[in-house]
Amino acid sequence: MQIISDIKKTSSLCQKWRDKGESISFVPTMGCLHAGHLSLIKKAQSLADHVVVSIFVNPLQFDNADDLLKYPVTLDEDTLKLADFNVDLVFTPKANAFYPDGENQVKQIDLGSITVLLEGAQRPGHFAGVATVVKHLFEIIRPNVAVFGEKDFQQLMVIKQLVETFPLDVEIIGMPTFREQDGLAMSSRNLRLSENERKKAPAIYQQLKSIKSAINASTNIDTADFVELERRACENLTAVGFVPDYVAIRETDTLSIPENHNNSLVILVAVKLGQIRLIDNIRV
Numbered sequence: 001m002q003i004i005s006d007i008k009k010t011s012s013l014c015q016k017w018r019d020k021g022e023s024i025s026f027v028p029t030m031g032c033l034h035a036g037h038l039s040l041i042k043k044a045q046s047l048a049d050h051v052v053v054s055i056f057v058n059p060l061q062f063d064n065a066d067d068l069l070k071y072p073v074t075l076d077e078d079t080l081k082l083a084d085f086n087v088d089l090v091f092t093p094k095a096n097a098f099y100p101d102g103e104n105q106v107k108q109i110d111l112g113s114i115t116v117l118l119e120g121a122q123r124p125g126h127f128a129g130v131a132t133v134v135k136h137l138f139e140i141i142r143p144n145v146a147v148f149g150e151k152d153f154q155q156l157m158v159i160k161q162l163v164e165t166f167p168l169d170v171e172i173i174g175m176p177t178f179r180e181q182d183g184l185a186m187s188s189r190n191l192r193l194s195e196n197e198r199k200k201a202p203a204i205y206q207q208l209k210s211i212k213s214a215i216n217a218s219t220n221i222d223t224a225d226f227v228e229l230e231r232r233a234c235e236n237l238t239a240v241g242f243v244p245d246y247v248a249i250r251e252t253d254t255l256s257i258p259e260n261h262n263n264s265l266v267i268l269v270a271v272k273l274g275q276i277r278l279i280d281n282i283r284v
């Protein structure tokens with residue numbers, strides 16, 4: 001396994017593989033790797049001859065300076081985990097090489113309406129930052145396939161939109177959310193929960209499951225019923241100490257507000273628990 005922070009060396013190693021007709025799968029991460037990330041890497045291994053994992057805490061996608069500052073960085077542990085996983089290349093660029101003119105000078109990508117709903121509304125500029133870094137990473141590595149988690153459901157939609165908008169020629173694969181035994185979606189941010197917060201956190205998934213059961217149990221459900229389910233879930237979460245940003249029942253393909261249950265739905269939630277913001281979702 002090679003660990004390379006240099007952009008030119010990374011792109012020429014990937015080019016060498018491509019010249020030999022060997023395929024590349026790619027898993028972009030911000031590090032602090034957990035079993036959720038590792039499930040994407042396992043999938044990536046089944047898809048191509050070489051696996052590249054990037055570890056880069058991308059400043060452009062943080063709308064909150066404190067969140068960026070406190071984002072856990074565990075590069076040594078991460079590379080140890082990856083060594084067990086037969087990863088060919090760990091790309092660890094430095095922000096000043098990645099954005100040589102400074103982050104503020106980077107022309108960011110605007111992918112339109114999908115980036116301004118839900119997470120986009122709560123975190124202005126977040127998806128422009130994500131799209132910009134992922135496009136740049138794709139241009140350096142030029143993978144055949146890239147694997148992302150459904151944990152970041154809207155992000156996955158943004159990435160699919162990115163590859164439809166630009167000629168990046170990469171197949172995007174989404175993978176299911178990996179959870180702790182108590183249902184909490186794995187996340188690097190879980191490390192920052194206090195003991196008490198960690199005990200409360202599985203309530204997020206419980207609320208998602210309870211909305212899902214209510215939808216599945218109803219016939220003739222309509223927008224007003226969805227709004228009532230969202231409202232009740234927010235109330236339940238607030239009662240046990242969460243500050244919900246949103247609980248939203250949406251159409252899976254467009255994230256638009258459903259009028260009925262004729263199409264597949266997804267329930268998305270974002271909450272603050274103390275200082276930590278957590279997101280999760282479940283398909284119906």
Ligand code: AMP
Nearest residue numbers: 029030031036148149151152177178186
């Ligand atoms: P991050 O390091 O948080 O930027 O995540 C890197 C990739 O891992 C993204 O595609 C995430 O959606 C995915 N990911 C994060 N948490 C999970 C999880 N619990 N299960 C599956 N994939 C995940």
